[in-house]
Amino acid sequence: xxxxxxxxxxxxxxxxxxxxxxxxxxxxxxxxxxxxxxxxxxxxxxxxxxxxxxxxxxxxxxxxxxxxxxxxxxxxxxxxxxxxxxxxxxxxxxxxxxxxxxxxxxxxxxxxxxxxxxxxxxxxxxxxxxxxxxxxxxxxxxxxxxxxxxxxxxxxxxxxxxxxxxxxxxxxxxxxxxxxxxxxxxxxxxxxxxxxxxxxxxxx
Amino acid sequence: xxxxxxxxxxxxxxxxxxxxxxxxxxxxxxxxxxxxxxxxxxxxxxxxxxxxxxxxxxxxxxxxxxxxxxxxxxxxxxxxxxxxxxxxxxxxxxxxxxxxxxxxxxxxxxxxxxxxxxxxxxxxxxxxxxxxxxxxxxxxxxxxxxxxxxxxxxxxxxxxxxxxxxxxxxxxxxxxxxxxxxxxxxxxxxxxxxxxxxxxxxxx
DNA sequence: AGATTGTTTGAGCAATCACTCAAATGTGAG
DNA sequence: CTCACATTTGAGTGATTGCTCAAACAATCT
Numbered sequence: 001x002x003x004x005x006x007x008x009x010x011x012x013x014x015x016x017x018x019x020x021x022x023x024x025x026x027x028x029x030x031x032x033x034x035x036x037x038x039x040x041x042x043x044x045x046x047x048x049x050x051x052x053x054x055x056x057x058x059x060x061x062x063x064x065x066x067x068x069x070x071x072x073x074x075x076x077x078x079x080x081x082x083x084x085x086x087x088x089x090x091x092x093x094x095x096x097x098x099x100x101x102x103x104x105x106x107x108x109x110x111x112x113x114x115x116x117x118x119x120x121x122x123x124x125x126x127x128x129x130x131x132x133x134x135x136x137x138x139x140x141x142x143x144x145x146x147x148x149x150x151x152x153x154x155x156x157x158x159x160x161x162x163x164x165x166x167x168x169x170x171x172x173x174x175x176x177x178x179x180x181x182x183x184x185x186x187x188x189x190x191x192x193x194x195x196x197x198x199x200x201x202x203x204x
Numbered sequence: 205x206x207x208x209x210x211x212x213x214x215x216x217x218x219x220x221x222x223x224x225x226x227x228x229x230x231x232x233x234x235x236x237x238x239x240x241x242x243x244x245x246x247x248x249x250x251x252x253x254x255x256x257x258x259x260x261x262x263x264x265x266x267x268x269x270x271x272x273x274x275x276x277x278x279x280x281x282x283x284x285x286x287x288x289x290x291x292x293x294x295x296x297x298x299x300x301x302x303x304x305x306x307x308x309x310x311x312x313x314x315x316x317x318x319x320x321x322x323x324x325x326x327x328x329x330x331x332x333x334x335x336x337x338x339x340x341x342x343x344x345x346x347x348x349x350x351x352x353x354x355x356x357x358x359x360x361x362x363x364x365x366x367x368x369x370x371x372x373x374x375x376x377x378x379x380x381x382x383x384x385x386x387x388x389x390x391x392x393x394x395x396x397x398x399x400x401x402x403x404x405x406x407x408x
Numbered sequence: 409a410g411a412t413t414g415t416t417t418g419a420g421c422a423a424t425c426a427c428t429c430a431a432a433t434g435t436g437a438g
Numbered sequence: 439c440t441c442a443c444a445t446t447t448g449a450g451t452g453a454t455t456g457c458t459c460a461a462a463c464a465a466t467c468t
Contacts, residue, residue: 007446024316026230030426040447041427047445051426107374108315111307112228125378159388163371170311170370171363174329184363211416234456244417245457251415255456 012037012047017058021105024112025055025120056123062105063127067134080142081196084135084161085189091168092185095178103173106131107166128162135161147196157195164188216241216251221262225309228316229259229324260327266309267331271338284346285400288339288365289393295372296389299382307377310335311370332366339365351400361399368392 015036020028030041030051037044048054070087077083094100106127113121136158142148148157168185219240224232234245234255241248252258274291281287298304310331317325340362346352352361372389 023318024230026228027316027318027321029424031424042429042448043446045427103315110377111312111315111374112231114227114231117231128378156384156387156391159375159384160391163375163388164367166374167367167371170315171367173314174332180360180363183360184367187360187364233454235454246418246459247416249457 007039007043012039013057013061016054017061020055020058021062021102024108026112052120055120059105059109059123059127067131070134074138079147080138080145081147081192084138085192088164088185088189088192091165092182095172095181101172101175103169104166107169132158132162211243211247216243217261217265220258221265224259224262225266225306228312230316256324259324263309263313263327263331271335274338278342283351284342284349285351285396288342289396292368292389292393292396295369296386299376299385305376305379307373308370311373336362336366
């Protein structure tokens with residue numbers, strides 16, 4: 001039988017994800033991690049093979065959590081477009097919260113990384129595109145629902161939608177006036193809602 | 205009389221800016237800089253006090269160039285909103301160019317940095333907000349011109365405009381299909397142009 | 409040419425980096 | 439309790455970090 005592990009793997013991963021999210025991959029040192037996980041280097045390497053592997057585990061966690069959060073929110077939405085609009089608004093409302101003033105970890109990683117960084121860069125790309133597919137799926141559903149005109153392009157709308165979220169989170173990172181962020185999110189949300197009203201002649 | 209300097213300060217700054225822009229502050233080492241500037245550590249420190257100071261010089265250069273580029277483009281524009289729209293389109297058209305697949309250096313720095321990074325973070329904030337003021341000035345001019353309704357809020361429009369540029373440059377960083385980027389830029393540009401048509405009853 | 413002045417050099421500094429491993433520790437089985 | 443074994447420990451690895459400085463060098467003076 002396996003012996004109980006004296007350290008809490010989930011807690012450690014949580015702490016690692018949070019630290020990496022805050023400081024970024026390159027700026028986070030093993031000393032920082034030792035402090036955050038309250039583990040000695042040997043334990044860290046026994047539990048998670050390397051700094052890179054630990055980062056990737058944290059990034060995957062972040063991605064899965066983010067995607068689940070959208071899915072949950074969409075599951076309770078009255079309409080697809082309404083759900084997507086509300087998702088934007090909830091990003092705007094995060095200001096002030098515990099991780100409300102942080103840009104998306106995936107985007108942070110993308111910008112902090114070149115092809116030379118190998119797996120880290122590659123996975124960030126993958127997750128970013130997976131999120132885009134997720135959004136595209138919702139827009140496709142909206143088109144099938146009749147919420148969008150038949151000529152609407154889900155991929156294009158998803159790209160635009162994701163761009164808005166990215167920009168919103170960057171703005172949140174700056175930590176300015178929460179009201180301005182809410183306002184920005186709302187203007188993006190209204191844009192999504194108004195896609196419904198653009199008749200079949202729309203360019204979208 | 206001052207003796208001619210055996211190294212070209214402008215060229216060195218150019219190389220430093222380019223390298224920092226590409227790899228980011230934390231991921232760039234002095235060894236990288238030595239190679240890029242073809243200068244030995246001693247010379248680098250004699251010419252530019254420190255890695256941080258060199259980075260700040262590069263960032264300032266980037267900011268001044270960017271701002272000048274907007275001003276130049278606006279100076280030859282027929283209308284203010286048209287100029288702003290074209291500026292977005294020219295960002296979209298950069299894909300494939302020498303620095304076409306790079307996010308904005310200021311945004312990269314913002315996301316790569318926390319308050320612990322001191323001056324680097326602070327200056328990135330300053331430049332980012334200076335650019336926003338620049339945009340706000342143009343929107344204000346458009347309002348005075350009658351291109352925008354009297355009730356339009358230049359600061360809000362500027363924030364939205366800057367958010368779009370940020371997102372556009374992040375998308376460019378991913379290096380996907382250039383046509384998709386052009387398309388995204390165009391949809392943002394049309395949004396700006398259509399501000400002109402929204403009558404005095406608009407919420408904007 | 410020789411003296412003077414300021415620049416470039418690059419070996420090398422202490423500190424830190426990501427990481428390792430033999431020894432100490434704690435747990436469950438017999 | 440004793441043994442067997444998995445896990446944790448933390449001092450220590452070589453490499454790299456940002457950075458320094460005495461010495462070599464080059465350009466302009468008298």
